[in-house]
Amino acid sequence: MISRFFRPIKEGFYGVGRHAAMSISSASAVTITLLIISIFLIFSFNLQQFTKDVEQSVQIAVMIDYAYEEQSQMDKIGIDIGNIEGVNEVKFSSKEDEFQYYLDGFEDEAQKEVFEPFREDNPMHNAYYVSVEDGSNLKVVADQIAQIEGVDSIDYGGESAVVLVNALNSIRTGGGILAGALSLLAIFLIQNTIKLTIFARSDEIAIMRNVGAKNGFIRSPFLIEGIIIGILGSIIPIMLSVFGYIYLYRIMDGVIISKMFVMIPPHPFVLKIGGILLLIGMAVGLVGSFFSVNKYLRWKR
Amino acid sequence: MIELIHASKRYPNGVNALNDINLKIDQGEFVYIIGPTGSGKSTLIKLLDGEEIPSSGTVNVVGINVGKLRHSKVPLYRRNIGVVFQDYRLLPRKTVFENIAYALEVIGMRKDMIRLRVRQVMNLVGLDDKGNSFPSELSGGQQQRVAIARAIANKPKVLIADEPTGNLDPAMSDEIMALLQKINREEQTTIVMVTHDLPLVNKHKKRTIVLEEGHIVADLQQGGYVQHD
Numbered sequence: 001m002i003s004r005f006f007r008p009i010k011e012g013f014y015g016v017g018r019h020a021a022m023s024i025s026s027a028s029a030v031t032i033t034l035l036i037i038s039i040f041l042i043f044s045f046n047l048q049q050f051t052k053d054v055e056q057s058v059q060i061a062v063m064i065d066y067a068y069e070e071q072s073q074m075d076k077i078g079i080d081i082g083n084i085e086g087v088n089e090v091k092f093s094s095k096e097d098e099f100q101y102y103l104d105g106f107e108d109e110a111q112k113e114v115f116e117p118f119r120e121d122n123p124m125h126n127a128y129y130v131s132v133e134d135g136s137n138l139k140v141v142a143d144q145i146a147q148i149e150g151v152d153s154i155d156y157g158g159e160s161a162v163v164l165v166n167a168l169n170s171i172r173t174g175g176g177i178l179a180g181a182l183s184l185l186a187i188f189l190i191q192n193t194i195k196l197t198i199f200a201r202s203d204e205i206a207i208m209r210n211v212g213a214k215n216g217f218i219r220s221p222f223l224i225e226g227i228i229i230g231i232l233g234s235i236i237p238i239m240l241s242v243f244g245y246i247y248l249y250r251i252m253d254g255v256i257i258s259k260m261f262v263m264i265p266p267h268p269f270v271l272k273i274g275g276i277l278l279l280i281g282m283a284v285g286l287v288g289s290f291f292s293v294n295k296y297l298r299w300k301r
Numbered sequence: 302m303i304e305l306i307h308a309s310k311r312y313p314n315g316v317n318a319l320n321d322i323n324l325k326i327d328q329g330e331f332v333y334i335i336g337p338t339g340s341g342k343s344t345l346i347k348l349l350d351g352e353e354i355p356s357s358g359t360v361n362v363v364g365i366n367v368g369k370l371r372h373s374k375v376p377l378y379r380r381n382i383g384v385v386f387q388d389y390r391l392l393p394r395k396t397v398f399e400n401i402a403y404a405l406e407v408i409g410m411r412k413d414m415i416r417l418r419v420r421q422v423m424n425l426v427g428l429d430d431k432g433n434s435f436p437s438e439l440s441g442g443q444q445q446r447v448a449i450a451r452a453i454a455n456k457p458k459v460l461i462a463d464e465p466t467g468n469l470d471p472a473m474s475d476e477i478m479a480l481l482q483k484i485n486r487e488e489q490t491t492i493v494m495v496t497h498d499l500p501l502v503n504k505h506k507k508r509t510i511v512l513e514e515g516h517i518v519a520d521l522q523q524g525g526y527v528q529h530d
Contacts, residue, residue, distance in 0.1 A: 004409070018394045207390045210350075211451060212380040213407040215373055301352050301375055 012224025016232075022197035023229055029193040030233025030284060033182075034277050038241040040179040041273055046256075047175060049264050051168040056131060058165060060142050060156040063125035068150035069095075074126055080148045081130055086137040091129045098124040125152055136169055138162050183280070191288040194226060195295065202296040215297050222293045223286055230285025234278050241277065242270040302328045302491050303349065303459065308358035310344050310515075318344035320515040321358070328458070331485045331492045333502050333524075336512035342495045345512070346463045349493065350384050351375045363458050380408055383452030383490075387464035389444045391436040391451075397423070398432035401451045408455055422450040425487075426480055442473035446480065453484055460484065462494040466501060474498065478505050 016023045062081065064074060074092070082090050093101075099122050103112050132141050142156045198205075208218045246266045254263050303326040310319040319341045326332050336342050347353040348360050351367045360367045363381045370378055391400050398419055405415045423429055426446040436444050445465055452460055462481065466474035478501060485492050496502065502509060506524030510517060 007406070203390075204392055204394075207392055208403075208407075209376050210379065210384060210390060211404040211407060212376045212455070213403075214376050217407055298372070301354075301372060 008220035008224050011221035012228055015221055015225040016228050019197065019201075022200065023225075023232070026190065026193045026197055026229045026285075026288075027233035029190050030230055030281050031236050033189060033284070034234050034237035034281055035240065036182060037179065037280060038237050038273060038277055040175065040182065041276060042241060042245060044172065044175045044179060045269070045273075046261075046264055047168070047172050050261050051165070051172055053262065054168060055134070055165060058131075058138060058157060058161045060130040060132070060138070060145060060154055062128040062130060062145055062154050063152045064127065065150050065152040066125070069126060073150060077148055077150050078128060081128055081145055084141055084144050086133050086141050088131045088133045093127045093129060095122050095124040095126045098127055136162070136166055138165060187284055187287060190284050191291055194229070194285075194288040195292040198222065198289070198292045198296055202299055205293070205296045206300045209297075209300065218297065219290070219293050222289045226285035226287075226289030227282050228285070229289075230281035230283070231278065233285070234281030237281075238274040238277050241273050245270050245273070302326055302330075302363065303493065304361045305348070306359050306361070308348060308355045308360055310341070310348060310353060311356045317515055319348070319355075322515075322517060324510065324517065324520075326491060326493065328491055329485070329489050331482065331507045332494070333507055333509045334493065334495045334512060335497060335499070335502055335509060337497070339514075340512040341515040342497075342512055343463065344515075346384075346461055346493075346495055349459075349461055350382060351378055376407075380455060381457055382459040382461060383455075383457040385445070385448050385452045385460065385462040385465050387467040389436070389441075389448045391444060391447055393436055395435075396432065397428065397434050397436070397439070397447050400436065400447060401454050404451050404454045410455075418454055419450075422454050425453075425483070426450045441468050442476060445469065445473075445477055449477070449480060449484070453488065453490065456488065457490065459491045459493065462492065464496055464498075465494065466496065466498055471500070474501055475504075 062077075064077060068074060068077065078090055078092060081087060099119060102124065103115060106112050106115075130141070130145065132138055138156055139162050142154055145151060146154050205218055209215075249263055249266045252263065254265070255261060256263060303324070305322045305324040308319060308322045308324075309317070311317050322345070334342055334345060344353065348355055348367065349362060351370055355368045362378075365378055365381070367378065392403065395403060401419045401422060402415050405418060410418070419432075420429075423432060426449055428443060428446055428450065431439065431443065431447075436447065439447065445468075449460075449462075449465070460481075465481070466477050469477065481492055481494065482505065484490050503525050509519070509521045509524050511519040511521070
């Protein structure tokens with residue numbers, strides 16, 4: 001029973017060893033592909049992070065009309081806002097808070113003094129600060145909030161905020177599509193390489209069937225071989241992206257261009273990238289050999 | 302044991318390799334199938350080991366309708382028969398021992414029993430000391446003996462040999478023949494041997510079936526065959 005489980009693993013390792021040249025060529029196809037994928041992964045994870053940061057910093061300021069300052073009225077407005085689809089979080093800020101925030105905006109103590117008398121007769125509005133789930137919905141949500149009874153005015157940074165969020169989103173979508181297409185191309189490339197390596201052994205597969213080996217029995221060592229090749233091929237890309245990203249993070253001081261684009265800290269991000277690359281390598285090796293072996297299993301009856 | 306009923310094989314390219322073959326071979330028989338190139342000998346072998354499906358008629362071996370087997374079931378059927386090919390078909394990256402053991406591993410035999418049986422058949426074919434050699438290190442006759450050892454390792458009821466002496470000199474051929482007869486005698490294995498080696502057929506007389514252009518033209522129970530032009 002145990003030998004039935006370990007046989008394909010043992011045979012898989014022997015297969016890699018006895019066909020060293022073929023294994024190396026397949027593994028290097030995996031390596032090249034994973035290098036490209038790793039660059040895309042690092043790029044798109046960071047972009048996703050930027051976009052999230054920007055979206056979180058973009059919020060809608062909702063000023064409440066002076067005529068609706070009863071607590072029950074304000075609560076109702078808060079609930080109404082919360083019920084709008086796409087709203088992530090609603091935070092209340094009282095007019096006193098708003099006044100203090102306004103005063104804190106001045107650095108000069110003297111200037112603060114000037115406004116101090118207004119504390120009694122506060123000209124500020126009670127306000128809600130609303131963040132949205134999806135930055136591209138900003139305008140839609142803002143328009144709906146403006147319709148609510150008791151809302152005096154809203155402010156969400158206007159068109160420019162929407163444009164920025166949309167731009168980041170489309171870069172992300174484009175990058176995702178590109179990475180996806182690239183992965184497909186990679187699987188195709190690797191499958192072809194593995195097919196070539198197995199083609200050299202199509203006679204072997206036919207002989208195995210001749211002596212009565214079932215398809216699964218023939219296939220399993222090849223699948224293990226594919227996984228091993230995938231792991232071997234992912235070593236260099238993992239090393240490069242782990243140490244490369246740590247190095248890049250250090251020389252860039254953790255930001256790209258300006259403070260607005262903060263890079264994802266290397267730990268544990270590089271481990272995540274390494275893990276993903278390893279999984280992709282194994283999966284691609286497995287899928288590649290699966291298709292290739294099947295082709296040659298069907299070669300002869 | 303082996304029965305072909307109105308079996309015909311027509312290849313997609315239009316060649317009629319076998320026409321309406323009716324043939325019955327009993328348990329424990331040793332049968333030659335002879336005939337010139339293109340007479341359908343190889344096709345007959347392919348029908349018997351399940352590599353080809355008859356275009357019409359049925360092929361029964363050890364009670365299994367070979368032509369109706371699904372692709373995935375063909376290997377299971379082959380555990381009942383042993384096949385020896387002219388080109389040996391040994392796994393080049395496995396040693397002699399591993400090659401023979403492989404046929405037993407695939408049927409899930411226990412390790413210690415495999416070791417025992419492999420030694421047994423290696424002794425039977427006279428290759429006791431070649432266990433760790435790779436096929437490329439052996440002579441043609443030795444490789445053919447490894448192939449025969451592999452074919453009989455799981456004690457098949459039928460052994461099919463496709464020109465087993467095709468690549469060997471007469472002395473070697475006699476050795477292989479002696480071996481096959483020993484297997485036929487000692488293990489009660491039915492043997493179907495395809496050959497075009499007429500001197501051999503006349504020297505070791507057995508039931509002889511003559512194929513020509515896809516037809517059985519003679520079935521000589523007493524054996525021996527004189528070519529008539």
